[in-house]
Amino acid sequence: MNENKPICLSAKGVTKIFGVGQHKMRAVDNVNMDLYVGEVVSIVGESGSGKTTLAKILLGLTKETEGEIYFLGQKRDLRGGKRKKEYWKNIQAIFQDPFSSFNTFNKIDSVLLDCIKLRGDGGLPKEKKIELMKEACGFVNLKFEELTNKYPFELSGGQQQRLMIARIFLLKPKILVADEPTSMIDACSRATILDYLMQLRNEVGMTVIFITHDIGLAYYVSDTVYIMEHGKIVESGSADRVILHPQEAYTRRLISDVPKIHEPWDLSTV
Amino acid sequence: MANVVLEVKDLTTKYITRYKEDVYAVDHVSLKVEEGKSLGIAGESGCGKSTLALSLMGYYFPPLYYTSGEIIIDGLNISGMPADEVRRTILGKEIAYIPQAAMNALNPTRRIINFIEDVVKAHHPDTSKQEIYDLARERFALLGLPEDVLQKYPVELSGGMKQRTVIAISVILGPKILIADEPSSALDVTSQKMVIKMLRDLMDGGHIKAMIFITHELPLLYNVTDQIMVMYAGQLVELAGAHEAVFDPLHPYSKGLMGSIIVPEEGLRSAKLTAIPGTPPNLKNPPSGCRFAERCKYVRPECKAISVPLQESYGDRAYRCIIPEAELRGIYANERE
Numbered sequence: 367m368n369e370n371k372p373i374c375l376s377a378k379g380v381t382k383i384f385g386v387g388q389h390k391m392r393a394v395d396n397v398n399m400d401l402y403v404g405e406v407v408s409i410v411g412e413s414g415s416g417k418t419t420l421a422k423i424l425l426g427l428t429k430e431t432e433g434e435i436y437f438l439g440q441k442r443d444l445r446g447g448k449r450k451k452e453y454w455k456n457i458q459a460i461f462q463d464p465f466s467s468f469n470t471f472n473k474i475d476s477v478l479l480d481c482i483k484l485r486g487d488g489g490l491p492k493e494k495k496i497e498l499m500k501e502a503c504g505f506v507n508l509k510f511e512e513l514t515n516k517y518p519f520e521l522s523g524g525q526q527q528r529l530m531i532a533r534i535f536l537l538k539p540k541i542l543v544a545d546e547p548t549s550m551i552d553a554c555s556r557a558t559i560l561d562y563l564m565q566l567r568n569e570v571g572m573t574v575i576f577i578t579h580d581i582g583l584a585y586y587v588s589d590t591v592y593i594m595e596h597g598k599i600v601e602s603g604s605a606d607r608v609i610l611h612p613q614e615a616y617t618r619r620l621i622s623d624v625p626k627i628h629e630p631w632d633l634s635t636v
Numbered sequence: 637m638a639n640v641v642l643e644v645k646d647l648t649t650k651y652i653t654r655y656k657e658d659v660y661a662v663d664h665v666s667l668k669v670e671e672g673k674s675l676g677i678a679g680e681s682g683c684g685k686s687t688l689a690l691s692l693m694g695y696y697f698p699p700l701y702y703t704s705g706e707i708i709i710d711g712l713n714i715s716g717m718p719a720d721e722v723r724r725t726i727l728g729k730e731i732a733y734i735p736q737a738a739m740n741a742l743n744p745t746r747r748i749i750n751f752i753e754d755v756v757k758a759h760h761p762d763t764s765k766q767e768i769y770d771l772a773r774e775r776f777a778l779l780g781l782p783e784d785v786l787q788k789y790p791v792e793l794s795g796g797m798k799q800r801t802v803i804a805i806s807v808i809l810g811p812k813i814l815i816a817d818e819p820s821s822a823l824d825v826t827s828q829k830m831v832i833k834m835l836r837d838l839m840d841g842g843h844i845k846a847m848i849f850i851t852h853e854l855p856l857l858y859n860v861t862d863q864i865m866v867m868y869a870g871q872l873v874e875l876a877g878a879h880e881a882v883f884d885p886l887h888p889y890s891k892g893l894m895g896s897i898i899v900p901e902e903g904l905r906s907a908k909l910t911a912i913p914g915t916p917p918n919l920k921n922p923p924s925g926c927r928f929a930e931r932c933k934y935v936r937p938e939c940k941a942i943s944v945p946l947q948e949s950y951g952d953r954a955y956r957c958i959i960p961e962a963e964l965r966g967i968y969a970n971e972r973e
Contacts, residue, residue, distance in 0.1 A: 412825070522915075552852040
């Protein structure tokens, strides 16, 4: 569907095996995926299906056992700190638990300052840096003046998640991996977080990978949906196709397990 | 008129902070749960849902204090009862509570059967081990849990299984009412469905007479409960049947909440999610008028001046807004067009 767009990130036969001998566990099993520039992709699966491991591999936080990852047509090479740093300028993440995503000892302005340094603007004059930070905080409706002397734990979960988005706004990566960005916050703030993420995506034009077990969310935000079961991708395609007209039995079961409001929820099929 | 299992009249409870400030986290809440019915409580984080659940049990320990109001469980008034007595005579027997982190509530060094022994022995000290085992086995079979779970340690169970085990243990004495505080928010959809099925079975099998279900997941609430109560900043802002609360909310806050529902159904992608701007007020010094006024789209000058009473509507419905019902409906209808 996005065939005319260039490929941003692609995984070829990516496998991750944990454990040795008889305790071998294939957490991610021969995953192939092509992500196009500007596309929003969701990886959906139950707990333990390997979606977070896959996200970590894409991020370069975990090394894959087999397979290759191509970033903008080039085979990814993460040997050495310099190459990693360069890679992380292009790919950034938002994690599930906002309360543990920040270093507790760093004040919020230094969190944002680090982002400016990472993107290579460390040499700017101080006023310019503050202006940049203000702009980023303004984007997510936080007041920079109130934040400067605070530590991350003094903010609520929703505010921390918004601060995370402000970081992404400063870094403007090519790819964003959002690992369950809304599962720890309530349904009302969820809409706010999604709004900011989608605005940011439109502004920066980045590729977003959502890792989620919330099928409704995947359907709402994404162009393409991948369904994962036991480390394998069992079904993929456009969101409308996969969610509304699922082909695989597993996908159908997963979707029938979600409580809906216009259709009856059949409890007898557990 | 069906038998009322739980009746709460004007319940107010407060937290006293370290700096001796009073925070009224549950502010004049009245509710009624009839036999065979379930009540859902919805609202943002920090609106007082969990505090209300704790207060309903009558089991207060600092920093939570009882201020005023009445709690009547099946004709028995437990308001003002000392915490110790509540623990011995009410908890587990009359009212059972499943906390949010129920999965972490099990001591990892003990087997599941030991927890059941504890619960039963605390209330009926002269029960023999064999009797307890038979009771547990029978109850587990009834709820579709495998018998070998009884001899296992908590770490050997999956998250969904642990949650269901905790529910089974908490209702072993046949309490009249079960309070479930976000029992499924840490589970994936399939385990969630199993937990909900189990709660339904408990209701249908007559093991519990009524249920209070707390969550912020509205589609879930809609499917599980008969009545939905929306809370905002410690107050009840809307009470309605599940269907009306979701499809025909009256209070602007409930309206906003219902606009943030995400379900994988046709038409969702074209619908715009509505987020409510702003944050809830600080309950240390709540605004004098309507507490939602700061964030309300339809705010009027008089909203901030007078305290808004709960307005009765037809049937069991009630909402807390100064705009009359017909006018509110008119505003919403205009918005749709």
